Ligand SMILES: NC(=O)C1=CN([C@@H]2O[C@H](COP(=O)(O)OP(=O)(O)OC[C@H]3O[C@@H](n4cnc5c(N)ncnc54)[C@H](OP(=O)(O)O)[C@@H]3O)[C@@H](O)[C@H]2O)C=CC1
Ligand SMILES: CC(=O)C(=O)O
């Protein structure tokens with residue numbers, strides 16, 4: 001990024017851009033070094049007097065900042081503190097996030113980003129953190145992209161805010177999600193922050209509280225639907241590809257499921273895109289299942305799966321499991337789906353309901369009797385793995401977990417709904433009600449648990465283990481397409497990173513503090529596949545793919 005130049009006589013009225021070069025440098029987050037500017041830089045760049053005389057290294061700045069972060073009193077204060085740091089001093093922000101990933105991640109991402117989205121209008125800080133593309137500006141999106149200060153964008157996360165975590169329609173306030181996800185692209189995947197762009201597609205909201213809130217900063221109208229909605233999304237995607245090129249990676253995030261499946265089908269073979277809630281979640285869940293075999297003794301093809309929730313996450317995970325079993329055993333996908341059952345808000349998805357079911361549920365509408373509730377489904381179907389993607393807090397109750405334990409010596413209990421308040425059960429509950437037998441994972445982070453003198457670490461089964469690696473892969477090889485095979489490969493690569501000591505604590509995911517290395521492994525697996533299948537545009541193929549991937553990663557340093 002270059003230093004903004006002084007310009008007078010524009011639409012800023014009588015106000016002019018500051019003429020001091022040093023001031024403009026310090027106000028540019030990616031150029032600001034704060035107290036780390038050297039004496040020579042202070043002289044040469046006109047910074048004298050703008051900074052106290054002390055100097056500090058990046059290491060000392062990180063130490064000082066993490067202490068200040070810890071002094072913030074509420075979770076939302078911590079979120080705002082980190083966002084303000086990102087706005088003011090981005091190298092320091094990414095250094096803090098990269099070196100204190102497990103400590104800071106809950107305040108950039110789930111669960112606190114959920115509260116931040118609910119209150120996004122209240123905590124809006126008047127600095128551009130991404131692009132807000134309003135339906136009112138349809139027809140002009142391509143030129144609006146030129147207002148963003150960076151031109152070499154490689155990764156975009158975009159949402160229309162309709163299904164923000166398990167918190168429903170947040171309208172424009174859902175922008176907290178793309179901002180948080182892209183912060184993890186950089187902190188966890190090493191994708192350069194200048195190449196990342198968060199985007200909110202503001203098509204209105206059906207959230208009455210937002211519509212009635214005088215301080216809501218989004219479009220004050222009910223959601224755009226139908227052909228106008230599709231045309232607006234298409235205008236954005238085409239504008240992004242036109243400006244940034246065929247290999248710009250577009251991540252659909254937190255769309256409502258009536259749009260998400262259709263949009264993915266429409267665009268997945270045309271541009272480099274994926275839907276994180278459908279595909280990224282699928283890969284992380286499959287990784288946990290593959291990684292659990294040493295604990296359960298059950299390979300994926302011998303599990304019997306029951307899902308609570310048959311939406312984006314549920315259908316995505318179920319289809320990838322079937323794909324994985326098909327790849328492992330050679331059985332047809334249809335056969336592989338027969339081991340997977342789903343409940344939605346109307347009970348068991350089954351053949352008798354076929355005429356009323358959404359398209360994505362039909363492959364799992366088996367010829368079994370309808371049951372209305374989870375406990376009866378567990379009793380009759382006898383699953384060995386229970387996966388919660390329902391947004392229904394506390395739905396895995398004692399009776400359900402006990403019944404699961406009767407079916408399997410080490411039942412898989414994945415309570416993946418976000419944020420924490422929506423988790424189907426806590427790890428404490430899962431371990432206690434299964435007498436320590438459950439192999440548990442959650443979508444949002446939980447503290448380790450001690451049960452009967454043994455230490456358990458609840459793994460975070462969150463797509464954050466996948467999308468930074470997918471993004472890194474796409475950027476490193478200029479991917480032109482992301483496929484289900486990529487997600488299967490990513491899941492296998494992630495499963496291979498689980499260490500013995502994590503497994504000893506019944507945990508089926510690696511340490512979050514190791515995520516940079518994990519993302520390189522995920523990226524390497526995908527990049528190999530992209531070259532093998534002709535979906536890489538960085539040519540000729542680098543000889544050493546891992547070295548190439550590492551060479552494109554960003555390190556926060558001055
Ligand atoms: N851990 C992770 O990485 C991820 C977690 N998630 C979480 O998963 C949850 C679901 O997300 P997503 O699939 O995208 O959302 P969707 O809206 O697409 O699907 C939600 C599903 O839950 C079902 N459901 C709702 N209420 C009940 C109920 N009372 N009983 C049974 N089923 C119910 C819905 O039923 P119906 O179809 O009848 O409406 C629907 O099938 C969210 O909390 C989200 O945060 C999502 C992505 C990633
Ligand atoms: C993690 C995530 O993508 C979600 O809960 O929507």
Ligand SMILES: [Mg+2]
Pocket residue numbers: 165253254276277
């Ligand atoms: Mg999501």
